[in-house]
Amino acid sequence: QVTLKESGPVLVKPTESLTLTCTVSGFSLSNSRVGVSWIRQPPGKALEWLAHIFSTDETFYSASLKSRLTISKDTSKSQVVLTLTSVDPVDTATYYCARITVGWLVYMDVWGSGTTVTVSS
Amino acid sequence: EALLTQSPGTLSLSPGERATLSCRASQSVSTTYLAWYQQKPGQAPRLLIYGASRRATGIPDRFSGSGSGTDFTLTISRLEPEDFAVYYCLQYGDSAFTFGPGTKVDIK
Numbered sequence: 001q002v003t004l005k006e007s008g009p010v011l012v013k014p015t016e017s018l019t020l021t022c023t024v025s026g027f028s029l030s031n032s033r034v035g036v037s038w039i040r041q042p043p044g045k046a047l048e049w050l051a052h053i054f055s056t057d058e059t060f061y062s063a064s065l066k067s068r069l070t071i072s073k074d075t076s077k078s079q080v081v082l083t084l085t086s087v088d089p090v091d092t093a094t095y096y097c098a099r100i101t102v103g104w105l106v107y108m109d110v111w112g113s114g115t116t117v118t119v120s121s
Numbered sequence: 122e123a124l125l126t127q128s129p130g131t132l133s134l135s136p137g138e139r140a141t142l143s144c145r146a147s148q149s150v151s152t153t154y155l156a157w158y159q160q161k162p163g164q165a166p167r168l169l170i171y172g173a174s175r176r177a178t179g180i181p182d183r184f185s186g187s188g189s190g191t192d193f194t195l196t197i198s199r200l201e202p203e204d205f206a207v208y209y210c211l212q213y214g215d216s217a218f219t220f221g222p223g224t225k226v227d228i229k
Contacts, residue, residue, distance in 0.1 A: 037218065039220075046209065046220060046221075046222045046223050047158075047160075047166065047209055047211075047220040047223075048220065049217070049218035049219065049220060052218070060216045060217060062217070063122075063217070096165055096166075101171075104153055105153045105154075105171060105172045105175075106153065106154050106213045107154075107156040107168065107171040107172070107211070107213070108156070108168065108211065108218075109168050109171070109177065110168075111165040111166055111167075111168075112165065113164075113165050114165055
């Protein structure tokens with residue numbers, strides 16, 4: 001069974017960095033047919049893609065947040081880590097990680113349940 | 122990368138009615154890179170349709186997807202009570218993903 005689970009702080013102060021971890025099971029991060037993406041959703045708003053990483057360690061970022069984001073993975077630990085620097089209250093959101101199926105079709109098929117982060121002093 | 126718009130913003134229908142949701146892209150999107158998701162309050166999105174028209178595992182056949190180029194449609198043939206939710210389209214292009222703003226299907 002494929003599962004993803006997000007973890008990280010519930011509360012972060014403005015200007016600090018936010019580090020989130022996605023721990024996966026049921027598949028390997030070394031599988032060339034998968035990747036992992038981070039997505040966020042501010043309260044009452046739409047989904048926003050942030051970044052993704054493939055088995056080759058290739059990384060891709062949202063253009064609007066690229067300067068503040070870093071995504072990496074530790075295959076041996078089955079973890080994907082996202083860091084967002086210089087957070088602001090507008091970064092308050094539920095953060096999800098999702099598995100990407102890669103091939104001639106590309107889509108996010110399995111999602112974690114999300115972790116809610118509040119940015120406030 | 123393509124920007125996505127969804128219409129209508131809100132669709133008010135009764136159980137048993139047909140729902141037609143639109144997703145329009147600012148530039149052509151490959152059908153192999155277009156997906157639809159359902160999200161209920163307090164839950165993560167659930168994959169419904171991928172490759173524009175392929176139902177995900179376990180998705181009832183009342184859900185169908187169609188379209189190509191810049192215009193895509195999600196159809197729910199007969200709304201069940203559990204179908205009232207927000208629906209998002211997602212596209213992949215130029216190594217980036219884009220979500221549409223969502224369509225809320227609520228009970229009339």
